[in-house]
Amino acid sequence: MKQLHYRNCNLCEAMCGLEIEHQGDQIIAIRGDKADPFSEGHICPKAVALQDLHNDPDRLRHPVKRTADGWQPISWEQALDETAERLHAIQRQHGKDSVGVYFGNPTAHNHGALLMLAPFIKALRTRQRYSATSADQLPHQLATLQLFGHQALFPIPDIDRTDYFLVLGGNPMASNGSIMTVPNIRGRLKALQARKGRLVVVDPRRTETAKVADEHHFIRPGTDVYLLLALTQVLFEEKRVAPGRLADLVDDMALLEEMVTPWTPERVADTVGLSAGAIRQLAGDLAKASRAAVYSRVGVTTSAHGSLSAWLVYVLNILTGNLDREGGVMFTRPAFDIVAIAGLSGDTGGFNRYRSRVHGYPEFAGEFPVTTLADEMLTPGAGQVKAFVTHAGNPVLSCPDGNRLEKALGGLDFMVSIDLYINETTRHANIILPPTGQLEHAQFDPIFQAVAVRNVAKFSEPLFDKPEGSLHDWEIMLGLMSRLNRLNAKTRRQRLQAQMLDGFLSRMGDRGLVDLGLRLGPYSHAGKVFGRLKRDGLHTLPKVAWRLLRSRQKGMKLKTLLEAPHGIDLGALTPMLPERLFTAGNRIPLVPPLYREPLAALTLPEPVARDQLLMIGRRHIRSNNSWMHNSQRLVKGKGRCDVMLHPEDAARLGIEPGAAVTVRSATGSITLPALISEDIMPGVISVPHGWGHDREGVQLEVARSAAGQSVNDVIGNDRVESLTAMAQLNGIPVTVEAA
Known part of the structure; x- marks a missing residue:
């Protein structure tokens, strides 16, 4: 019997509502949900790829361990135990910061992983933290922190x-x-x-x-x-x-x-x-x-x-x-108010509170820029990264100088990846812990509801039951966190605290945490509870959570969203200042001290050398970074990884349409076909990022067959943003020549 399932697409930020027609475990059609009050039936080509990702034969379903004879399946118990023990042993021998961690773009699209992130990071006890933030939106977050007092108040x-x-x-x-x-x-x-x-x-x-x-x-x-x-x-x-x-x-x-x-x-x-x-x-x-x-x-x-x-x-x-x-x-007024909840603990963001070991780069929100990641692994001495944890990230393709990072990953003592695939990064892992797929867990968007052009809320049940013997992302994180906390506990009190936290998060689960966040939000009637938490601190949350969840409180809660499978429109954005500000005196410092010296020292740049062009990136609606290229529906047709250049530059360099051209810098070179177009200004070339899946050991059959190379093999770690040292990915001087 055919059935209809409603959810949000989580393959980009748009939160388009989907209507998925299915029969048993077979997907028949994926359409836009016309009853979704936010997207009103609109979807883009990426949505249909959910079927490919769910059925992908390359997707890992069970933990695997890298051995001399190849990847071998192991049990969850062994995988989690061995991972925690190896991380603990390395930290005990080399110090807490000998373990590094990286979170990729898809982490933001998974509410279970997001809500378990803070306790998981705390259990790792390391300052060597990295994410896609420093190759993307860090300057926006820094500006909102400086102007409005909160890194997420966009x-x-x-x-x-x-x-x-x-x-x-x-x-x-x-x-x-x-x-x-x-x-x-x-x-x-x-x-x-x-x-x-x-x-x-x-x-x-x-x-x-x-x-x-x-x-x-x-x-x-x-x-x-x-x-x-x-x-x-x-x-x-x-x-x-x-x-x-x-x-x-x-x-x-x-x-x-x-x-x-x-x-x-x-x-x-x-x-x-x-x-x-x-x-x-x-x-x-x-x-x-x-x-x-x-x-x-x-x-x-x-x-x-x-x-x-x-x-x-x-x-x-x-x-x-x-x-x-x-x-x-x-500013938004989201039902799950991540801005206000973060403010409860006073964790509204921070910058330059400490610096990285090798280059002295400033931290932002507890993370170092990815431009120092490889060097933190390759440079000997106290604090050298010896072990690495990744969640849903592929920094070999998404961060500058992927070849150098590959070298660094190959020299680690231990690496574990929470990931669905053996890709360019995870192929270096000793153990891979694959979570459930997009259609096998519930869907809620605390990040993207907080940056939406309207106030909306939606919670979607899983389309398919969790397969036997599998774990959600948050369950994997919780399993590692629990083990690490037990191993790190030195006193009876610490062991008891670890057990209490483990018990609280296990009982809450991802659904309970969503429910709690909604009940603390602006559309609930839990003002007194929120006020108490604001007064006493977020660390008191476990004491009040169960009472709040069991109450007959009116207003927004998980049950409200479950009764509205198409989502709820909570209205247009409304003025919220000065109450929404987190700055001293609820004021806006138009010229924060952080920007004064760099602005005063700013000069006009030197002209680009005559033999050089400036390289920029490019986005395509059928792609999102490096993690969607194993879907045949998204990569079929004409190849999209090419070098776009202006006809004047092509004529000067003797380059014909479709001919192979080599893009070269001091870091490396790539060779791709030429796309000659007046859609780009003279003196500039454009190359999309996230491609180049032909590295040895990658088990992505569709992606490997797609043409392309990684633009980040040309971009070095030496070119960094002037204030934060984050990745500079646009305006890169390169030479271009016929191959």
């Missing part, structure tokens, strides 16, 4: 009500939004234009978003900071600064004006590639728009001055009165 474009949408270094038509959960972006942009609004894109490539824009400006890669400074300077010069109702909350206005005064459009025009007149026109259009939103993403944040640029984007929204107002950029 202002989200109110795209459904804005009249002027300025996009820098972002391509939501391909990404479906990023730090802006927005299903059916095409429909929403059409609605913007239908109400006489304007979409303006600034990007070195005429992206999918730029092609539907009212206006597109090419910009030289890595120069966003100079354009943003010039836009800010024009607002002050032409007396167009108007913060609106937030004026009394904003400090440092005079200091900002003084610091941007030298950065006129005329000074930066040649550097950025826009005329001074075009820059002044952009500033004027932004200032006079009745409701405007300025938005930026990885093209900006992964450049040489990504931190200054991300900060200046928020500054522009503040100066034009578009922060926290309808049609501007606003």
